């Protein structure tokens with residue numbers, strides 16, 4: 001039943017793509033599987049491979065009930081290949097092929113471009129697992145530990161999603177790319193991951209929450225753009241990935257939000273009126289707001305680099321080809337070809353930052369990045385509400401998009417007075433990273449969540465570490 005919502009759950013690889021009837025691809029995936037498990041054991045969550053974790057597993061693609069919860073050892077997680085249901089009569093929504101029926105096979109002239117997009121997307125997924133592999137040991141609660149592992153197994157499934165497309169549609173080359181996705185390593189000097197931010201460390205839990213808020217949100221934006229693709233299997237894949245991505249956004253936003261909540265609550269109780277009294281605030285065992293701002297500056301700027309150059313022919317070509325659209329292209333009202341329109345782009349001219357109208361096709365990375373920044377602002381606004389409610393004038397802000405950039409127009413440009421975390425900040429945060437593994441208890445620097453996962457009560461043992 002390759003096109004239905006039914007998931008074949010019997011074989012090694014749960015799927016709704018008819019693997020049982022597709023011996024060639026099934027064999028390719030089964031051949032790849034042991035290497036994946038080796039990678040997971042080697043580079044996945046360190047020290048918790050035998051723990052029983054209360055995880056959600058995708059068992060259907062019906063938006064009304066696609067997941068089930070239960071205790072699983074992570075190496076036994078059912079990583080499946082799941083595509084969102086077919087939309088009958090779907091047509092290409094943008095670019096030179098606008099209005100033509102979507103493709104079920106890869107058009108020959110676009111093979112190289114599409115393969116590159118799949119490989120870059122696929123590379124980020126295991127990279128994030130590698131970056132986060134040490135965090136289990138310092139989890140502030142079992143609830144948070146479980147959320148970390150949930151994100152990790154789903155990023156693993158996202159790798160499977162891209163590997164399926166590579167193996168199904170790109171033959172020998174696809175199989176080689178699939179092997180290479182297991183070979184590169186985040187931060188490795190010789191074989192690093194492909195994009196900058198995925199080679200940075202995620203050393204502590206504030207970084208983890210900032211990463212899931214900012215960097216997973218790049219994932220959301222890129223997946224939304226690829227979900228518009230005229231290559232229908234990619235569109236369906238990304239649409240299903242986005243249902244999982246929502247939880248990653250939730251983990252990031254509520255994680256940072258709970259840290260802020262705890263900080264302002266402790267400051268109030270101690271009678272501290274000035275959030276900049278860093279030493280007094282830190283003495284309470286909570287993270288001062290200026291440090292949170294500096295971490296935010298770092299993760300925001302690292303993530304902006306992931307959108308590539310403001311002016312990009314790659315992006316124009318992918319759009320023209322119908323492979324990668326704009327954010328929610330199908331909700332936009334224009335000609336969806338952009339051959340005659342312009343878009344304003346921030347540029348550096350003779351050392352000053354100016355706004356310049358450029359051909360819209362060349363500015364698609366910039367446009368997606370603008371949509372991304374707007375999406376970030378919602379969450380930052382909710383964090384600020386918590387600070388405001390506690391009666392403090394302090395506000396968290398996104399730094400200028402020109403700050404701390406390594407890619408694009410503003411690479412190396414020094415303009416903004418924003419700050420990055422210093423060694424003193426890192427040492428302080430590290431001093432707080434002591435594990436709390438008693439069910440229902442939380443580290444001093446983070447408030448408990450409003451509600452449990454899957455309606456579970458506060459003292460629920462989300463991870464059975466010694467089972």
Ligand code: BYC
Nearest residue numbers: 121124128195196215216219222305306308309312314315
């Ligand atoms: N680092 O024309 P340009 C996620 C390269 S996150 C290193 O501007 P383009 C996730 C670029 O490759 C989402 N290199 O590039 C999140 C190009 O090289 P070549 C991941 C960079 O193609 C959390 C050259 O510079 N998905 O899912 O327009 C946890 C010229 O640049 C970087 C995607 O990114 C960089 N930051 O834009 C888990 C979607 N930026 O080809 C998962 C697929 C640029 O000339 N990827 N370069 O040698 C794309 O759509 C595009 O490749 C990019 C780059 C948007 C990334």
Ligand code: FE
Nearest residue numbers: 125155158219
């Ligand atoms: Fe992902």
Ligand code: FE
Nearest residue numbers: 216219245248
């Ligand atoms: Fe994610």
